[in-house]
Amino acid sequence: MFYGAVEAGGTKFVCAVGDQEGKIIDKITLPTEEPQTTLSTIYSFFDNYHLTAIGIGSFGPIELNKDKENYGEILNTPKLSWKNFNIYEAFAKRYKVPTFISTDVNTAALGEYRWGSAKNANSCLYITVGTGIGAGFVNMGEVLNAWNHPEMGHIHVPRHKNDTFEGSCPYHKDCLEGLASGSSIEARYKRKGKELGHEKEVWELEGYYLAQAIMSYSLILGPEKIILGGGVMKQQTLYPIIREQLAKLLNDYITIEKMEEYIVPPSLNDNQGIMGALALAIHGYAIKSSEGPVNT
């Protein structure tokens, strides 16, 4: 059986056809243009296969409340031609197979959960620290598709006592994204993250904020594994800093047996998104077919 996987990003789309075991049979990458242009390329790709189900991980925000008639619609994006485009419906209608959608970070979490760094865990939080900060959560095989499309990157974290930077989030100023995203690093130091590799204090402060956020995520969601990815995490030095700060913050209240197995890098290189979209299709189809015959 072949499954279709779509990783829909603001700059590029990756589409793949894969089997039950996560083997990718065919794959294309294309730039994100107008919906119709992008989709017609994707359709000619998928039309070569008889797909059993489709999984989509999409940029957003997306409407994920199944009770809403615009379920699967891309909402308030700055990519104006995609605003109010229903990406779920486009695939569901063309291929008439069970179609599943979640956020890009949720599918990345699912990819790592099924085949990557969290493959032996029961739950996993995937945090991307890139231009912005986002996170996705999988618990017992299910992604958390909350009604309100949570925006985990915008939680407030206690400020470091020596930090006077006002924060760069246009909505909240000094939320996590405003204090610790790649773009906030640029706003704060007037240089890009990768040019700051040798500035120890930069990464101490960055690690401090990420640990604060991870403390909240841990206490609220209780993930068994936390995976940190995205451009900023290319600073490998951040992993040990975060582990140490987090241990200090938790103050033995929650005992993490092996901190170096709790806070880990992704292991699917840049394929967690597309692998996760594939996992979404496979898992969604399995659940659906366990409920009775699936209409295709």
Place this chain on the structure above:
Amino acid sequence: MFYGAVEAGGTKFVCAVGDQEGKIIDKITLPTEEPQTTLSTIYSFFDNYHLTAIGIGSFGPIELNKDKENYGEILNTPKLSWKNFNIYEAFAKRYKVPTFISTDVNTAALGEYRWGSAKNANSCLYITVGTGIGAGFVNMGEVLNAWNHPEMGHIHVPRHKNDTFEGSCPYHKDCLEGLASGSSIEARYKRKGKELGHEKEVWELEGYYLAQAIMSYSLILGPEKIILGGGVMKQQTLYPIIREQLAKLLNDYITIEKMEEYIVPPSLNDNQGIMGALALAIHGYAIKSSEGPVNT
């Protein structure tokens, strides 16, 4: 079909027998003594019925990782005779019917989700602001039973700029519980919450901290409904204060259409725990029997 429900608290146990529709047929309340004493009273109560399944909402922390051999064990409690007692196993072994367990706050959330203030919502967060602060989460009918038994009450919240109280949490000092629980109110003002009813600033500050925490919970979990219960919430004035503060914090980033329907009091009086334990039994049994014949 009759279902057994157990609300296990540190001071009292409530046990009930109910039907599919949530009608309570019989109920007992008893003080929490030694496990064997307490259980023998409960057994003589349940032995009168032919139970189909049992749901337990327990004080804790409890081991909720199904992969652990001590699944269902009460861990680190100050009630020493219950420490390391496996409450799940006690019921599962005696009645040999499908038995389900979660935390007391998760079952309270489930009770309100199924029959109370959140009965029309897809997800709900139940926060209890009592001696301590705890919260439970239900999403699409399933409670979030995280491996790490999350302790939502202990998240950090940004301090109010005029607040100099160091915080009363023995682990973290100024986490949410250390700044806003009933016991922290006592530690801060040297008076009990209910004697402070007319002190406007007390409730302004309390509402400020609760709104900060709710902001994090909302962004991370995306609940459709937030229910605030527990002794401290008897100060009705807190509801409008929290709604107003939260609207300010979210700063239109996430639009809550009707704040007075988003932040609400519980509606099952003090029965959300026992009703939730009943719902846990009913829901768990329904899922289990959909997977195949249930061995009893």
